[in-house]
Amino acid sequence: MDRFDARKAIVAEFEAMSLLEKIDDHALKVPRGDRSGTVIEPWLTDQWYVSTKPLAEKAIAAVESGEIQFVPKQYENMYFSWMRDIQDWCISRQLWWGHRIPAWYDEAGNVYVGRDESEVRKKYDIRNDESLRQDEDVLDTWFSSGLWTFSTLGWPQQTEFLKTFHPTDVLVTGFDIIFFWVARMIMLSTHLTGQIPFKTVYVHGLVRDGQGQKMSKSKGNVLDPLDIVDGITLDELLDKRTSGMMQPKLAEKIAKQTRAEFPEGIASYGTDALRFTFCSLASTGRDIKFDMGRVEGYRNFCNKLWNAANFVFENTEDKDTGANDEPVELSSVDRWIISALQRTEAEVTRQLEAFRFDLAAQALYEFIWDEYCAWYLELVKPLLWDESASVERQRGTRRTLVRVLETTLRLAHPFMPFITEEIWQRVAPLAGKSGPTLMLQPWPEFNPERLDEAAEGDIEWVKAFMLGIRQIRGEMNISMARRIDVVLGNVSALDQRRLDENEPLLKKLAKLESVRILAAGEEAPLSAIALVGDMQVLVPMAGLIDKDAELARLDKEIGRLDGEVKRVGGKLGNAAFVDKAPAEVIDKERAKLAEAEQARARLLEQRERIATL
Template sequence: MMDKTFQPAELEQRWYQQWEDAGYFAPQGGDQAFSVMIPPPNVTGSLHMGHGFQETIIDALVRYHRMAGYDTLWQPGTDHAGIATQMVVERQLAAQGKDRHEMGREAFIEKIWEWKASSGGTITQQLRRLGASPDWSRERFTMDEGLSAAVQEVFIRLYREGLIYRGQRLVNWDPAIHTAISDLEVISEEEQGKLWHFRYPLADGSGHLTVATTRPETMLGDAAVAVHPDDERYAHLVGKEIALPLCDRSIPIIADDYVDPEFGTGCVKITPAHDFNDYEVGQRHGLPLINIFDDDAAINNQAPEFYRGMDRFTAREKIVEDFRHLGLLEKIDDHVLKVPRGDRSGVIIEPYLTQQWYVDAKALAGPAIEAVESGQIEFVPKQWENTYFAWMRDIQDWCISRQLWWGHRIPAWFDPEGNIYVGADEASVRAENRLDDSLPLHQDEDVLDTWFSSALWTFSTLGWPEDEEMLKRFHPTSVLVTGFDIIFFWVARMIMMTLHFRGEVPFRQVYVHGLVRDAEGQKMSKSKGNVLDPIDLIDGIDLPTLVEKRTSGLMQPQQAERIREATRSQFPNGINAYGTDALRFTFYSLAATGRDIKFDIGRIEGFRNFCNKIWNAARFVLMNCEGKDCGADESLPYTLGTAERWIDSELQRTLERFRKSIADYRFDLASQALYDFIWNEYCDWYLELSKVALRDESDPAVARGIRRTLIRTLEQSLRALHPLMPYITEEIWQNVAPLAGVTGPTIMLQSFPVEDPDRIDSDAVADIAWLKGFALAVRTIRGEMNIPPGKRLSVLLREGDREDPRRIASLEAQLKQLAGLESIAWLEGEAPASATGISGNLEILVPLADIIDPKAELARLDKEVEKLRAELKRIEGKLNNEGFVAKAPAEVVAKEREKLRSQQASLEKLLMQKQQLGNIPT
């Protein structure tokens, strides 16, 4: 027998271990293949809400297709996370007083592998806690031997095809880590800054132009001043020169459409080596690239001697002071601007001119665009195709090199004259190029961008270029589940690389999900103190630990105190343990196609109650079915009453809704279909209806039909729910399945129940809908008139349809049980003072004279009316206060208006009850 209460912690760990040990996550065979690749989390990572949301979606698809008979592979793995991992190990070494440069490259890499072996599996263990069911026996790592070989093969081929080259371009440069980084690793947020207005004198002494800049230090590298071609104010100056202050050189005045004549003075300083937009202007006009920074973002020897060696911000202060001294500082304005910072280092990123390796992305983009245009790849929701096309049609060459030690080292060697040789190793390079052993060669120090190896993810993880068997079976993969923020960085690059090297698409569909935000729609971030940890929601966390977790590492005391107070206010008792199933179901309920989701803790509370509801319903069913005839012997006759035929019909309709919703990636609708059926139809209605029928076991065939329906409906419901709630369904199914005549070691390898439209009995559905309407009408009267639930009522009927007498006759026992009725009769003569409910065309009258004391009830209602009117006056006063409406946050005002509407509706209901009571004779 099942435990009295549902306690998820013990059964979750027990079942997961059994599933993994038994190898249930591996492909099980089947005519059709279904495969999906995990978006590889960083090996340094820990589970956050975005991971939790994404992986539960993938797991639902995987478990569903596994049960639906597909040969299912969920390929797991992690990314080596070049910058993040190198920084983690460097910090550990620094704490020991060690430095990677002193250790040398090989020793440092060994330390990283040691760290990975001991600490690099945190997130995969957390994914297990989430119930994720990938084939862990096939887990890959982007730096493992097979994937490293694939990366090297791709680089060499692309280089020899002329699609990889080395060149000098602007990159996002992190002066703290000393490497180029991708746009995705740059966080741009608004900060308070300054706008400095400098006067640039004309070289001929005839006047000056005023330019404005947020980065005064870059003026040392200015190559021109630009105006708009149609700007009449400056048309006569185009072609003249500026005497660039502090630099002892002249720069031209040029005309370019890039300039916005309406912004500022309409004059823009152009610094091609230190601004991405300026770089493009410089290329159009053949301007020189004057790089004034070194790798630390300090002023280098290309700048005037006085500023050399200064930190960029020290140089900024000195340059502003020098302009002031020369009388060329016109003014300084406060200015809010977006400041780009490295997501790992936190320092301000500089556009920086360096030698890097690039992929000719334009050459690869054409087939990738056509694959989506032709429908070989489908985006869900479809509008994300527009984002994809916009990026791909304006694609820039891809910088693939990083100035790190941890990663795939670029397989290129240089001789003393700078000639480049690309190959698998130095020996093969020498052999292929017939180089003398005496010629010194030096391998490139850089490594490849981690996005380069992850671009090969769908085929490299399946064994390319060696293992064709797995590729033939599971490639192209069925679907990619990902966030919109990496459509370009990962999705597009996978499409380009896979088409080029495999001649096929990497996946058939791309399901793009939204971001998980807090209950107010704010992005979750450490600085805001609104981050939720999925493991905390599963296991629970006390308030002091939660506060410490949210404030640790914050440098600003005021910020920490604000987060402390907000956390205490939101979670005065910490966070309860809700279990994995409740968390997963919450994610599904919020997963409307492509929209960002607001995660409200109240929802997970509700779905923890759903788990309890299922558990208690299963216990009721088992208590009524264990040791009794449940129809397992098909040779014995059984009778299905109206309720049995109805609940089976509802099950078939639910299964159809679920299947279609999963196919459309509408996890919100799929979860809602099961929730409505299990909670409302099965638990709240059918179990109550079965109680009535099981009291009379005089007809064995009827009792057999009821128990057969109870147990089989529950068993199929558990199978349907399993992809969303794996743990509770497995635990209950183990107890229920034998009674339903179903055998097997685990629910996860059972067949997914398929709807049978022929089993839908429309007459039974209509009859039970009528019964529910009748019972709800009586329950409404009880609530409105404050009649105790245990008080048995006599009801009178009038009007109605021709089917009503038949339904009352056949369902009278159930009606009396569900509505708490003493008797049901048709009205003859004049109606007494009654409360009236409507169900269809049937009027249901509950005589009130012998049920309630009109005077006492009127007195109670008067007090309630008085309280409501006072509250309404208070809310109206608040909303009529212009100061409150203007200053209060929009959500606070909206809540007050909603409260006003709710209280007004309650008042109307009370006044209606008073009117009904006034008709009762006293």
């Protein structure tokens, strides 16, 4: 009989026997299964339990003594709070899958435990004609997975795998299963093998969607990594997110959200871009708010590395790269990038050892994009194309190009393995390296003897000089194609040396017509000024720009910014808007206002300078 029909029958029986005094309505919460919606009833049954307090004592001691370390360390507190208030553990489950409970019952209900039925009969002297029935329950998934570190290596036999790999070094996991999995592995390993299962527990954050929500199929916000790697159309994505749902009524809402977030589906970004994204977001212990824009940015980073490699190949293949250590002459530019690479090697290694994958990725990104690609490849072009340069000088530059690239690929390989392997196969012979794969190459090691602070100082001076010129061109709207005269003031002996050594390079890359130093007592012409340390870089303005046209352009832009400041300022001054708008909207408007005010101030200052010409 159905339980609900049985309840009605019992009430009817009470009425028939005149035992029912009254029927009242009671408001109560009825628990229901989240998938089936079925009413859940309390039901007392026999279950298997593990007494965990004795197991927990060893597991607590292993962390307190430092044998096992948590990274970040604060998660030890979560671990201890669970373990010091631990309750007996119910390990039996009524499911169709899992490790079946190794217990058998006879006709009288007696229980026998063993590895299999034959062992039970032998151990307890049970005749073959006596019926035994195995318990139908299975072990809790966390109990089975708690055995993982040693059961997969051949335990209880003392196999070579077990001796070699147990305990292992690092467990990588999320904070939400520290008790369910990590603690159980430590308890079961210390109890059954006498060893800790691992030495370090690295706790990463959870990957959440773009709005910070936990990803789940019921919410329809799950992102399949393969869809980001290979791409997926909108129709395919909608079908994937709304089919086979436990709650079909949510399908329309999920479809609407998906169309809004991915109107064109998801583009193909590749494995390396996705891997680098996750590394760059992996700040210790914090949840990751996933942003597809970051993946797109790191796909561009992969393309940047690919294009840089092509530039290197165009200028080094079929040429002398000093692969056999022939004599070379290294320019200050070459010595600078070698020194910068040493610092990057040290920083990436240091951050990886500290499990700061985000900072390691940042150091690598900054070196490849900001130093190697943005500066070094530009600075060596005049050296590569200088027909008057010595053989040793050109060989030195080509050797530096390929060796720095090859070492950088080894540093980047754990983050972006596919593109680095592809490039390495081509650059290795040029750099004098051999081997079947980049994976088997040694990790780059920091060499303090290759640091060159003098070269670093010289090239930072060159970079500051060129950035100053670029800033003046941008502010004064001077075409990059137009060659300009530069006058230098307050020049020290060090500035003079650096100018003498790098003047041809500066003239070529900064498009300078001439560079001269103000004579003693000479009055500086009316100029736009940039500072390189204490040295003044002056670009005389007379005859360089159309004064009236530039003033008109600036007046128009200042007028536009006046309107923007008034509009945004008025919005923020409106109490009704400030009281009702979300905090993030208000912050965005305040940022807009500050940006407009700063831009307006810069243009007013620029207008004042040009008006005096």
